Amino acid sequence: MPANLTPQYHEAERRYREASTDRERLAALKEMLRLIPKHKGTDKLQADIKRRIANINDLIQREGKSGRKQFSYYVKKEGLPQVALVGAPNTGKSQLIAALTNAHPEIAGYPYTTRMVLPGVLIHENFHIQLIDLPPVSDDYMEYWVPEVIKHADAALLIVDLGAEDVLEQIETVIQILEKHRIFLSGEDVEVDPYRAEYHLKTILAGNKSDIKIAPENWEVIAELYEARFPLCPISAKALSNLEEIKQALISLLDIIRVYSKPPGKEASKERPFILKRGSTLKEFAIEVHHDFADKLKFARVWGHTKFDGQKVNRDYVLEDEDIIELHL
Numbered sequence: 001m002p003a004n005l006t007p008q009y010h011e012a013e014r015r016y017r018e019a020s021t022d023r024e025r026l027a028a029l030k031e032m033l034r035l036i037p038k039h040k041g042t043d044k045l046q047a048d049i050k051r052r053i054a055n056i057n058d059l060i061q062r063e064g065k066s067g068r069k070q071f072s073y074y075v076k077k078e079g080l081p082q083v084a085l086v087g088a089p090n091t092g093k094s095q096l097i098a099a100l101t102n103a104h105p106e107i108a109g110y111p112y113t114t115r116m117v118l119p120g121v122l123i124h125e126n127f128h129i130q131l132i133d134l135p136p137v138s139d140d141y142m143e144y145w146v147p148e149v150i151k152h153a154d155a156a157l158l159i160v161d162l163g164a165e166d167v168l169e170q171i172e173t174v175i176q177i178l179e180k181h182r183i184f185l186s187g188e189d190v191e192v193d194p195y196r197a198e199y200h201l202k203t204i205l206a207g208n209k210s211d212i213k214i215a216p217e218n219w220e221v222i223a224e225l226y227e228a229r230f231p232l233c234p235i236s237a238k239a240l241s242n243l244e245e246i247k248q249a250l251i252s253l254l255d256i257i258r259v260y261s262k263p264p265g266k267e268a269s270k271e272r273p274f275i276l277k278r279g280s281t282l283k284e285f286a287i288e289v290h291h292d293f294a295d296k297l298k299f300a301r302v303w304g305h306t307k308f309d310g311q312k313v314n315r316d317y318v319l320e321d322e323d324i325i326e327l328h329l
């Protein structure tokens with residue numbers, strides 16, 4: 001039976017996904033429950049929303065009792081695509097964040113070093129991408145909120161330790177733990193069935209510590225087993241090798257473009273591009289610039305590779321990489 005979810009429901013769901021505190025999330029979930037059409041076809045989805053409300057209520061109560069200030073483990077995306085670093089303990093996630101971004105995480109030669117979420121911005125060819133460092137995914141102990149953060153990311157880097165004897169087991173363990181939380185990692189975009197509350201993340205498998213002696217041997221086996229499932233990239237976060245390749249792989253995986261905003265009569269600032277999914281329209285760009293610009297937008301002028309300078313375009317115009325846009329409201 002079709003769900004017939006309304007635009008108002010989708011709007012509440014968007015607020016839920018973008019919320020950065022438990023209280024905001026709770027408000028959005030209650031709104032979703034109020035707005036969801038009540039019939040057999042949405043039973044599962046209603047149950048899922050109720051379960052999430054109960055979990056968040058629990059969390060808020062526990063925080064209240066302990067008198068602690070609420071720790072928000074959600075990382076605001078700041079308009080950038082967000083990539084979660086996912087992996088077993090001690091695989092070099094924090095070392096990679098330090099090598100690729102402006103962040104300064106703690107790095108140490110023992111497992112469970114990272115306890116909190118830490119964002120950093122990777123800038124490559126003026127593409128800006130947010131990477132987030134996370135505590136490890138592990139059978140022995142895992143911070144309860146790690147899967148929640150992964151669910152909200154736009155993509156993942158699965159970091160594996162090519163110096164470890166049990167690297168294959170390590171990969172499968174991480175994949176299985178995430179699947180238990182209904183998070184599926186794959187190289188391709190997958191159509192998501194909203195009833196199953198599943199999360200599909202486009203993922204690159206990065207074999208770290210390629211500088212260690214047994215790494216090439218391990219990598220050969222991994223490549224054979226996983227090349228059909230993930231884009232693959234061997235790196236050394238410590239020796240800084242193959243980092244250009246992983247940056248390019250991330251840009252291709254995310255399928256993003258850079259778009260610049262130009263005020264009428266002035267030059268465009270190239271410093272901070274808007275990073276959008278390829279295929280985004282002028283209307284979507286206007287929303288990124290300011291949330292009520294989409295309604296106010298009359299037309300725009302574009303300077304870019306496929307249009308003549310200053311060509312007038314309307315809200316359905318599909319943006320190209322490096323377009324410069326002058327919005328007229």
Ligand SMILES: Nc1nc2c(ncn2[C@@H]2O[C@H](COP(=O)(O)OP(=O)(O)OP(=O)(O)O)[C@@H](O)[C@H]2O)c(=O)[nH]1
Binds near residue numbers: 093094115209236239
């Ligand atoms: N040889 C080598 N060692 C590395 C490399 N990357 C990281 N390491 C080392 O591996 C150890 C663990 O690195 P971290 O970055 O703390 O690992 P992590 O995955 O963040 O660990 P947790 O936070 O515990 O999950 C440190 O001693 C790093 O210096 C690499 O490319 N080559």
Ligand SMILES: [Mg+2]
Binds near residue numbers: 095134
């Ligand atoms: Mg770490």
